[in-house]
Amino acid sequence: MTKEQNIDVVVIGGGPAGAMAAKYAALQGVDTLLLEQKKTIGIPIRCGEFFPTAKELEKIFVHSPLVPELYDIKKELIAQKIDIVRVFSPKSTSFDMPLEGHSVYREKFEEYLLEEAAEAGATIQLNTRVERIRAGLVDTNNTRYRPKVIILACGPNRKLLNPLGIHIQNDLAVCVQYVMENLTIEPNIVEMHYGNVSPGGYAWVIPKGKDRANVGLGIRKNFYKQNILTLLDQFLQAPIMKNKTAQGQKVSTIAGLVPVNGPVPHTVMDNIILVGDAAGHVMATNGGGIPIVMICGRIAGEAGANHIRHGTSLHMYEKQWKKECGRELSNALRTRKRADFIVYRCGWLAEILMRLLGTKVISRALKCASVGF
Ligand SMILES: Cc1cc2nc3c(=O)[nH]c(=O)nc-3n(C[C@H](O)[C@H](O)[C@H](O)COP(=O)(O)OP(=O)(O)OC[C@H]3O[C@@H](n4cnc5c(N)ncnc54)[C@H](O)[C@@H]3O)c2cc1C
Incomplete structure (x- = not known):
């Protein structure tokens, strides 16, 4: 009863x-x-x-x-202190934003x-x-x-x-992530990778120690229909990641949803x-x-x-x-809605735009400030 x-x-x-x-x-x-x-x-x-x-x-x-x-x-509670967020454009141009943070x-x-x-x-x-x-x-x-x-x-x-x-x-990002060890990473740097590696979202490397990190990506269904784990495996093999993951081992896999609307x-x-x-x-x-x-x-x-x-x-x-x-x-x-039309639709346009905007504006966008693009 x-x-x-x-x-x-x-x-x-x-x-x-x-x-x-x-x-x-x-x-x-x-x-x-x-x-x-x-x-x-x-x-x-x-x-x-x-x-x-x-x-x-x-x-x-x-x-x-x-x-x-x-x-x-x-x-x-803190796994790793972070000093920099490094953003990569579709052609792997990098933009370093100083940002103090931590993985927990x-x-x-x-x-x-x-x-x-x-x-x-x-x-x-x-x-x-x-x-x-x-x-x-x-x-x-x-x-x-x-x-x-x-x-x-x-x-x-x-x-x-x-x-x-x-x-x-209606507008969820679907995410998958490996916890990995034996990586060759810079432990104080979080990485965010844009472009085909993660359509409609981005891929990330979030250090949790000197050789351990959460490596994952989030995509949106309007931008990609294929298997998301395949996409993550491709990301690990991408030229920009190869050296970091060469000796890497997957410890576990997780998946989750993020509302981004x-x-x-x-x-x-x-x-x-x-x-x-x-x-x-x-x-x-x-x-x-x-x-x-x-x-x-x-x-x-x-x-x-x-x-x-x-x-x-x-x-x-x-x-x-x-x-x-x-x-x-x-x-x-x-900002995300504007990015939907430019950054997420067309790799080369995203590349040009990100180079034009530069670190300062990209940083403002990621920190939820108003940006004029
Ligand atoms: C893969 C992934 C990576 C992320 N990375 C980051 C990050 O690095 N940094 C960051 O800031 N945010 C990140 N986020 C987002 C962040 O995790 C969420 O925004 C945050 O957890 C939301 O907190 P919440 O309490 O609203 O919901 P949740 O953390 O989802 O908690 C909801 C709770 O409700 C419980 N629950 C659900 N239904 C029921 C029910 N019927 N009865 C009882 N209990 C129920 C669930 O079990 C859960 O414990 C990430 C999300 C995902 C999916």
Whole structure:
């Protein structure tokens, strides 16, 4: 028989968005339950695991106080410090952008964020899949929850999003990645490769140590129909990669989806708040989501709690995330749409354009600033 339970806030999903939402709701003193389908936190990993330091993020999200969790990331969570992002054009012209960042151990990082949420007072329940959200209720296989507020942080999960009228699958980047070792790489440099190696997206090398890296790529279905693993294997053999991968060994393979079509039209519906990948809170130019979903997670948790405690409208959530990150998300989407016509359609045109734009403009585009091409 299905149990029923009344509760203030149910957060669905224990990724970085859900963890932050649960923490900041619980900190306001409301009863918060986070439901996560995975049995083990963070596993399987579906991530390149790289993001800029808080110092760099302050320059990107100038209207946001960020979240404290992005500062002082503990040493044991960091796999590799990064100083430079090197962008390669289709003909392998390279552009070096100084950018301080780190690759993290994503599963440990998620564990840390969920511990923070638990310490703040949220209950974290693993191995619990939400089957359905209907009429403001949340159903798992054995319990029906009646939350005052639902925070939906389930990533690009169509099963939960489509019934709400959110068709996040319309422009998803499909990604595959090998974790590799015995590589010959520069460990402080993240690489991004554009052109035929990864149609509609880019291929990456994200170091996780002196000879270890996440090597992957993301493509969009409008640009490529063939097997994505074949494409990744071809990338490993490309002239620019050959020396780096000659002795390389694949340790594991992962696949995942990234929504790259900007934020969904409505992030508040009745008693439901959408946050993170579920809401399209991802930088459309580079597919990076971790910092932004954490910021929006904090805003979601606070807005949910304020609604319960003080009766403020949940729509304050949408207003606030737009204030803190809306401009950057719009800039990134605009740039990606322009790139769709030039960079992703025609290799030689992309080559000329990237050379003309140079490091400064490419860097601005990747950092979600407004660019005039
Ligand atoms: C291959 C790949 C590489 C990436 N590389 C980077 C990178 O290097 N840097 C970066 O910043 N971003 C990267 N991203 C994007 C980043 O991983 C996401 O933006 C970020 O994880 C989004 O966080 P989230 O909490 O919104 O969603 P998720 O991290 O997807 O978390 C959602 C959680 O909800 C759970 N869930 C889903 N459905 C249910 C359900 N029905 N019931 C209960 N639980 C459910 C899932 O198990 C999951 O744990 C990458 C993404 C991919 C796919």
